Amino acid sequence: xxxxxxxxxxxxxxxxxxxxxxxxxxxxxxxxxxxxxxxxxxxxxxxxxxxxxxxxxxxxxxxxxxxxxxxxxxxxxxxxxxxxxxxxxxxxxxxxxxxxxxxxxxxxxxxxxxxxxxxxxxxxxxxxxxxxxxxxxxxxxxxxxxxxxxxxxxxxxxxxxxxxxxxxxxxxxxxxxxxxxxxxxxxxxxxxxxxxxxxxxxxxxxxxxxxxxxxxxxxxxxxxxxxxxxxxxxxxxxx
Numbered sequence: 001x002x003x004x005x006x007x008x009x010x011x012x013x014x015x016x017x018x019x020x021x022x023x024x025x026x027x028x029x030x031x032x033x034x035x036x037x038x039x040x041x042x043x044x045x046x047x048x049x050x051x052x053x054x055x056x057x058x059x060x061x062x063x064x065x066x067x068x069x070x071x072x073x074x075x076x077x078x079x080x081x082x083x084x085x086x087x088x089x090x091x092x093x094x095x096x097x098x099x100x101x102x103x104x105x106x107x108x109x110x111x112x113x114x115x116x117x118x119x120x121x122x123x124x125x126x127x128x129x130x131x132x133x134x135x136x137x138x139x140x141x142x143x144x145x146x147x148x149x150x151x152x153x154x155x156x157x158x159x160x161x162x163x164x165x166x167x168x169x170x171x172x173x174x175x176x177x178x179x180x181x182x183x184x185x186x187x188x189x190x191x192x193x194x195x196x197x198x199x200x201x202x203x204x205x206x207x208x209x210x211x212x213x214x215x216x217x218x219x220x221x222x223x224x225x226x227x228x229x230x231x232x233x234x235x236x237x238x239x
């Protein structure tokens with residue numbers, strides 16, 4: 001039974017498709033997987049959320065959502081504006097712990113970055129990870145600006161005594177610019193943790209069969225895949 005917390009260096013960096021790739025690799029290896037989305041924002045009732053998107057891409061995955069708020073805002077702000085109860089870190093830890101008794105792997109996908117607030121008391125995904133004693137996988141963007149946000153996230157995790165599993169580039173461009181190519185070497189340095197994968201741009205739009213067949217090739221062995229950071233860097237650093 002394993003619980004991993006997945007966060008991003010910000011919003012729209014590829015957390016959901018990365019979560020789906022990790023889930024897909026685990027399912028392909030014969031493991032039972034659950035995906036927990038503590039707070040889904042910006043989605044109306046009846047519309048598919050991030051957990052459902054992971055299940056669509058990865059296959060036989062248990063998808064669980066603790067709360068849903070209609071406006072695309074930080075969870076605490078969205079809950080307050082909707083007049084709904086916020087999600088608290090203790091609820092996240094309890095739900096993930098229960099899922100872990102029934103599944104080989106539980107992936108907890110946050111909203112936005114590590115310190116986005118769940119409630120008025122300032123509870124965050126980092127607090128849930130601490131309660132769970134779970135390592136954190138950070139999803140980062142590829143290009144200019146990613147080094148600062150990745151280093152800040154890594155520093156905060158270490159400050160809190162949390163284990164940084166590694167960094168995955170959530171969307172590797174078809175035509176990487178100089179900054180993206182240089183970041184292949186710099187990201188693990190500023191994060192203080194290994195680069196564990198790079199998903200191709202538009203990965204979430206490929207047919208599900210193709211996604212499941214190729215997802216493990218985007219992830220390092222630590223995440224159940226076959227991707228090699230050194231080989232990838234040698235192929236792209238001088239592109």
